[in-house]
Amino acid sequence: MAGLFARFRKAPVPRPLEPGVMTIGLDQVPVQFRRHAQARRLVLRLSPDGSTVVVTVPPRVSRAEAMSFAEKSRDWVEKRLKAHGGGIALAPGNRIPLRGVLHEIRHVPARRGTVAVDATEALILVPGELPHLPRRLVDWMKTAARADLQLASRKYAALMDVTFKRITIRDQRSRWGSCSAGSELSYSWRLILTPPHVLDYVAAHEVAHLKHMNHGPRFWRLVLTHCPEAVAAKRWLKTHGHGVHRIRM
Numbered sequence: 001m002a003g004l005f006a007r008f009r010k011a012p013v014p015r016p017l018e019p020g021v022m023t024i025g026l027d028q029v030p031v032q033f034r035r036h037a038q039a040r041r042l043v044l045r046l047s048p049d050g051s052t053v054v055v056t057v058p059p060r061v062s063r064a065e066a067m068s069f070a071e072k073s074r075d076w077v078e079k080r081l082k083a084h085g086g087g088i089a090l091a092p093g094n095r096i097p098l099r100g101v102l103h104e105i106r107h108v109p110a111r112r113g114t115v116a117v118d119a120t121e122a123l124i125l126v127p128g129e130l131p132h133l134p135r136r137l138v139d140w141m142k143t144a145a146r147a148d149l150q151l152a153s154r155k156y157a158a159l160m161d162v163t164f165k166r167i168t169i170r171d172q173r174s175r176w177g178s179c180s181a182g183s184e185l186s187y188s189w190r191l192i193l194t195p196p197h198v199l200d201y202v203a204a205h206e207v208a209h210l211k212h213m214n215h216g217p218r219f220w221r222l223v224l225t226h227c228p229e230a231v232a233a234k235r236w237l238k239t240h241g242h243g244v245h246r247i248r249m
Contacts, residue, residue, distance in 0.1 A: 017063045022053060022070060024078050033057050033066050042069045046077070048173050048245035050084035053077055087248040090134040096247055098124060098141075100195030107133055115140035138189075142169050145192035145199075152203035153185055159226045162210040173245065176202045176237065179209035190244045194236070201233030 017033035031053045042065075043056040057066045070077070088094055092107040098117065103124045111127040115137060118125060126133050126140075146169050157164060164179075168186040172178070177187045185206050191199040204227035212219035223230050 017057060017066070020063075020067050020070070022074065022077065024074065024081060029053055029077065029081070031055060031067065031070050033063060035059065042066060044070060044073050044076070046080045046084065048242055050081060050242075050246055051087055051248060084242070084246070088246050089248055090137050092126075092130075092133070096124070097193045097244070099192065100198070105133075105137065141192050142189040145169055145187065145189040148192060148196075148199055149185075149187050149203055152200050153207055156204045156207040156226060157210070160207055160211055160222060162207060164207065164210060176241075177206040179206045179213070181213070183210055190247070193244045193247065194241075197229040198233045198236050201227050201230045204230065 017035060019033065020031040022029045022031055030051070032047075033055050035057050037059055039056050039058040041058060042061060045054050045056075046052070047054055053070055055066050055070055057063075088096060090096070090105065092105055095102045095104050097103070101122065103117065103122045106123045106125050107130055108125050108127050109130065111125065113127055115127070116125045117123070124137065126137050128136055146167065149169070150167055153164065153167060163183065164185050165183045166185070168184065169189045170186055171190070172186070172188040175188075176191060177185065179185055187202065187206070191202055201223075204223050208219055208222045211222060227233075
């Protein structure tokens with residue numbers, strides 16, 4: 001009987017591997033290790049924003065072996081970092097795409113109130129103390145993303161005759177949006193940086209999952225029926241999506 005219970009006993013969950021750091025030129029590049037039960041070999045890639053080396057580690061491989069593997073891939077990492085173009089800090093003078101249009105970040109220390117946009121001059125005006133600029137700007141962009149995504153999600157929910165419970169805004173790196181079995185929608189705030197038709201498509205995609213929790217023919221028929229720019233938006237994400245992740249908080 002004891003042997004029978006032992007067979008059904010859950011295997012212990014392995015502890016997360018402690019992150020590391022690689023020195024590439026003058027930069028200190030973080031290294032994250034992600035243990036994967038089905039992985040058969042070490043796999044190394046760069047995170048979407050180009051800021052971190054990510055190593056997938058099989059069950060029986062140690063952290064030391066994984067770090068050694070990353071160090072041996074130094075030339076590859078350096079080339080990828082250069083090709084990626086580096087990150088874009090949320091700092092005065094830098095330009096970021098707001099709804100697909102490049103805007104310069106302008107610090108306005110004497111100005112009170114909230115973040116504002118000067119569409120004529122393509123400026124994002126951020127008031128307050130300089131050390132708080134990145135946080136204030138991100139908070140404002142999250143609010144703007146939520147407003148746009150609420151509007152788009154409600155539009156498609158009405159068109160597709162479905163309902164959702166709530167919308168969550170996150171900084172998802174591996175996906176632009178998701179739909180849970182409990183009818184909850186989750187989106188990346190970085191969609192506010194993409195052209196409007198791209199944000200609109202992601203909303204259509206996730207709302208369609210409220211009716212079809214798969215990517216079968218009926219799902220795509222529903223998306224394309226109500227979102228004719230879906231193909232162009234998918235192409236944009238594939239070509240330019242990584243650039244949105246270059247922006248660092």
